[in-house]
Amino acid sequence: MENLNINEIWADLLKKLENSLGKDICEMWIKPMKIISFKGGILKIELPSEVWLKTIKDRYENNLLEALTEILNSTFSIEYSITLKEDYSQQQYQSLQEPASYQNRNPFINKLNSYFTFEGFIEGPSNRFAYKASEAVVKKMGERSNNPFVIFSAPGLGKTHLLHAIGNQILKENPFAKVLYMSGEGFVSEYIESLQKSTQDSFRKKYRSLDCLLIDDIQFVVGKERCEEEFFYTFNSLFDNRKQIVLTSDRTPNQLGLSERLSSRLLSGIVAEIKRPDLETRIAILRQKRDSNQFDITDDVLAFIAEGVQGSIRELEGCLFRLSTYCNIHGVNATISIAKEVLADILTLEREKYSISVNQIKKVVCKYFKVSIEDLNSKKKNNSIAWPRQVSMYLATELTSLSLPEIGREFNRDHSTVIHAKEKVKEEIDNNLLFAPIINDLITKVKAVDNN
Template structure:
């Protein structure tokens, strides 16, 4: 198959996938990808970096495979490789080069140390689930093309749910892909401390150089600016300088931009890019996080212990880490193996395990009929194999409600909608979650469907 045929095949594949994911999410995940070759029923697909490769392999393998097999009428397996996007010198500017680097972060290198980034915070170590999938997708897009889209990128949510990890993952990914970029991570409190010190020591030019002459500025806990007029004034001018030069700004907060007490002119800038909410991780995501934390410690615990802890710690990731540490410390102090009895004695008995807060269960039939009444699409069409755009969206709404509102498992939800693979449900949740943020009509329809079900 020649290059023209490969390009045509991949273009059709991405177009089909767009029906499931929508334009924005397809752009986020499939930009700068390509079908490199197709030999002996093995399709080789390129991704621009490790984060994109992980997403294609993990979340979208089945979608890609199904589309290719439909077109080729043959079984196909997929392999992925990293092929960085080549930047022209005029695109990079005089300070940047096309130099490539090892994917391991040079943590002892002075240029990396100046970024103040934590090398542990990478896309590869971030657990992605329904609570952060949209934020993760946007972050990957920014890492591929900093300063061009979603600027500023505003991440908000509660304490200990991964905002700092996601923000610094962008910084670390950019450092690998564009090693000459000047990156600075700080907190809003340190920003204020530097500002006050510059006034006292009469070093304002150095302060401005530090914060305005960077390519990516990452500031944690920006809500700290509330009520601090001098800080807001300086940040406003810093923001303008960077934004007008197409430099990337990423901010985190424990509340949405409109809830921060700042001047209107600054608020309009905070809200001028993309603001995304990271929510508390659900049960499956908490189980994945616990497994990851245990692997990092070379610990192997049974699945029933992991699920038990995921029920106990329904708050944030720091609580999960604290619980694991407490159990390990207890086991080591008493020279005991970690079993369910030890876990229950350490973190509390099963009577104290909180229940997942879900609405009263509704059967798939009830949900599908509710979706039908609101959208006007017959239940038999929602359950059909047809993939036209007018049918796909109601079907995805049904999946979203069964999974997120009723607590049904991914495989069960897929089966209830006559789908063969649970990844279809994952894509549906991704898409509806995104549409709920930006499409008032879809938000209203989902609300009406819930009202039909639960009153």
């Protein structure tokens, strides 16, 4: 392993991290790094600046270690160094070389990202209950009043952050607790692999011996009958032994389509929703990210970004990093005019998403299918009315910021009808080559309609 080609390590590392972190993160933070050598069990990595060192150690070190462990298949430590500049003294350079020793840590691989903590989470009206409930879970882990704990929201609003924060705080208070973070897709993949390799006993032992199980996006388990059943028995084992279970989802438990017995189990604990953050919370989030990363961006620019990006905290942070990177590369100060230019594509999409109404969609769809708005809102179920209604619901999920229940109310229906409509239209788009252009044409026309 000592003779493994450094370029091969680097290529494999990038591939794995692109899958786990995304290409944008890798482009911004991982690719500027450089693997210098791997000798004597020490992997030496060079970074371009102190900002990179702090970001990698605070945010992505766990991901880096996990990927490298899979690639190197050996025990190792990491030495970081900063690219030497002429005005760096030898003492300054040596102080930045911090070997990362992992010999005395909890040997259980928890898959947690140490960057996500309670201290780093901005509390606001939209997430206060979920935040307080998360803190309570740590204080009274496994107690019936807090177990299970389910957090649901639209993507990018912070539920994954809270999930990791719970795990990190548990380990901070009990470093040898068996805590495992796993995505819903990861759980499914691992279970399928255990079936293929006939290692179900090992799989069950791993999951049922935990002190705390954290599963992100549990909706990916839905519809996979054997996997859902295995999760049910894992859930029961942990619950009966007073072990903590925390799940996140994009819907409430009763909207997921889980089996009745599992759905009732999830609803028996705490269920907390995270809603879209208000303007003040969005500004506070950007200020924290700016300060922690030492970005030279003024409050008026942050307010401009916060006003323009309303839906997703992930997109909000992405805008901040994109603007900072642009300004660093071009050697300019961040201003509102520069932000408008750099973030034009995102801000345009946000404006469209938050300006389009269901009424616009209904007008266009009714004209195309030659039906009336009254028909769409009626209880009529004949296909000549039901199909345009389903297309309208699908477009509403794609073009507006409304939740599924809110869209349902626009058509005098419930959220389950909207879910069914979206699935039906997506299936038609996938299976009918002539239908996708129709949808694209309807979208173009919707955006051109006056919102009144």
